[in-house]
Amino acid sequence: MKSFVAASLLSLLPSVFSKTVTYDFNVTYTTANPDGQFERRVIGINGEWPIPTIEIEKGDRLVVNLVNGLPDVETSLHWHGLFQNGTNAMDGPGKVTQCALAPGQKMTYNFTINQPGTYWYHSHIKGQYPDGIRAPLIVRDPKGPYAKKYDEEVVISLSDWYHDENPPLLAKFLSVGNPTGAEPVPNSALMNETQGMPFHVKPGRTYMVRLVNMAAFAAQYFWIEGHTMRIIEVDGEYTEEAEAEMIYLTAAQRVSFLLTTKNETTKNYAIVGSMDEDLFDQIPDGLNSNVTGHLIYSAARPLPEPAFVDAFEPFDDFTLVPLDGEDLWEEPTYSFALEVMMDNLGDGANYAFFNGITYVPPKVPTLYTALNAGNLSLTPEIYGRDTNPIVFKHHDVVELIINNNDPGKHPFHLHGHTFQLAYRSDVDAGFFNASDESIEFAQKPMRRDTVLVNPGGNVVLRFRADNPGVWLFHCHIEWHIESGLIATFIEAPDVLQKTQTIPEDHLDICKAQNLPVVGNAAANAQDYLDLTGQNLSPAPLPAGFTARGIVALVFSVIAAFIGIAVITLYGSQELKQKKA
Ligand SMILES: [Cu+2]
Known part of the structure; x- marks a missing residue:
């Protein structure tokens, strides 16, 4: 009793x-x-x-x-x-x-x-x-494992900033005038959405600093002069304490670290964020990729300019160990690979692809399709070709290999989960090769929800399908979301149907706009296997066209127009002269 x-x-x-x-x-x-x-x-x-x-x-x-x-x-x-x-x-x-x-x-x-x-x-x-x-x-987390190890919490965001609004930048980015897919470069870097951020500290105390990168594009190197950071969390997962002098944080990643201040207040220190210029196709004149804040011990003392650094040597997050010591998920029950590449489609713009598919949204929200499709919810085709649907069964141990067939760095994000980073190759290692015996998986891999994949390299991620739902997997560079680097994971839709419903006010949003809330990706509620009318990406380029070919074509067309304009101008001037 x-x-x-x-x-x-x-x-x-x-x-x-x-x-x-x-x-x-x-x-x-x-x-x-x-x-x-x-x-x-x-x-x-x-x-x-x-x-x-x-x-x-x-x-x-x-x-x-x-x-x-x-x-x-x-x-x-x-x-x-x-x-x-x-x-x-x-x-x-x-x-x-x-x-x-x-x-x-x-x-x-x-x-x-x-x-x-x-x-x-x-x-x-x-x-x-x-x-x-x-x-x-x-x-x-007042009762968390590190709660007694710090005196105060502080949040610092990193971000990038554009002077132009996104819609006109997007129109230029995703157009025939930009066949190589060069991403717009930010105008500046920000810290807590400003520059010159003050961080007032007391001597001899320990702060828990929560660092969030909210950028559209730029990863940042981050360091605090004269101080060591002790990492304790990444992306919501506690880690064993790990010392870092410099942290690399991609768009959408987070890290928390303990910072113990010095015992004297004789000096202030620069806090530096520096955008990773490797991401930019070209560096505009006058771009300042750095943002500086200050760790202020004494407001009466000067605020130093940051010192020059010879090289960026950030902490490697692959070496982190989760605090709970969880082992690598063994023996995946569902293993698949996504190949990343960029290419032009028939409209001349440059798109991003997973396994040859560039994302196009369906007519019906994918979750609504999953909930209404009955037994067909386990059939990927109903979600539409270009949503890039992948269906998992409940409690699958999923292994996701990303092969980056692109010379750029990409931060990939999974909704609804953290994943184990079992393996990350170096730059230009090519596709993951399971039979390569020199490859060693982490035995207690760190878990996070956003991971950097190296240019021309690969990663192996694992997670357990214990969260029935529809979850996007995408690059978190906003330009690459816009150019279609998204796949849709549909996890245990049969379980989802038994356990979850849609709130009325969500459905009302669709209904008030006359948007369908049942049916497959083509909004066909009669026959879920008939995808006639589904939203699709532009058709491929005719065979033989390349990005360079498009550049040549665009410039020759422009040249032709200039030529015609000159002739017209010349001709009309002659007429005027004759009249005069
Ligand atoms: Cu990307």
């Missing part, structure tokens, strides 16, 4: 101590000038920018009442790194787990968060978060 009382009391505990944290967000335009060089329109919340950092405690319920106050474009929010186990409909990407909100529409995101750690949230509508709708989301 006693034990029964104790057990039922215990079961009450979470509901007694956890709370609901509610935010009312109206997405609106406002203006900002974060790098001090250029005032521009940005996307804010409730008329403010930067938008609020969400702070919550492990076990709390987060409620966000979202209104799309933008007069001209749709929006939605994604909670980067949160598993949404049991609440797939709250994940946020448009045409994947919901319809996007048209101007004036509203809906509620409502879910509990049992994952402590450092996350962020952002719009998951094409090209929107680079215009400002991005901020950290912190899930505090």
